[in-house]
Amino acid sequence: MKIATFNVNSIRRRIGGLIAWLNEAQPDVVLLQELKCQDEQFPALDLSGAGYQSAMVGQKAYNGVAVLSKHKIDVVMRALPGEDADDHARYIEADIDNGKEKLRVASIYLPNGNPIDTPKFPYKLRFLDRLRARAQELLALDRAVVLGGDYNVAPTDEDVFDIRKVAGDALVQPQTRLAWRAIVNLGYTDAFRALHGEPHQYTFWDYQAGAWPRDNGWRIDHLLLSPQAADRLEQCVIDRDVRGRPEASDHTPIWCSLKA
């Protein structure tokens, strides 16, 4: 079972490249973020033509998350509980049933949180706390759970190109990292870090200031695994070359494979 997460930065701009990558990588499940479209604009037909069912939560111009799957999708939730006033399309949770097993997944687009002296930062921290509460509930399922997405969190200084240049950024604040660890410490495994110790392995490079050619990146897209999923973890790979293609997203896909 191969599960990927990919912030596409507009599904309509990226649909051609996305389908090309789906055909190559052949993931079973894909968690998408930053669709930047309303429900009726989502290219479900193109995706079904490529062999993927889809479930999504759209929003005009901003945010938007989806689950794609070769197997049956049963949507469990279309928003993260805990803040009724939050109308951003940032969370979708679903069961994937391949006939042999049921996998619980969520596609998460965490708030960026910049600048940190505005209400955007406390919103990010509240979202992280709400996610911790949901992640705790999901552990009670005693099943394989994969919480994937753009967390907008660089967990350590080794996960950014130069901490000195980005020290004031919401993605590296001590409070942000503390809230991230509160989720991990419930018993979730950062799939990439479980298998790779190398520093400076990135999933996002800004469009600005030549960040990609300079490799000025950030590791902020993550796959968090419940114990039952972590037991089965086989591989975790950042498909870095996708970022270098024409009309690329500013993020690149990362995927993990779980043994049967």
Add this chain to the structure above:
DNA sequence: ATGGTGGCGGTGCCA
């Protein structure tokens, strides 16, 4: 040190 890019939607907001 500074300015630099991209997406949406049709102006500034967001990243």
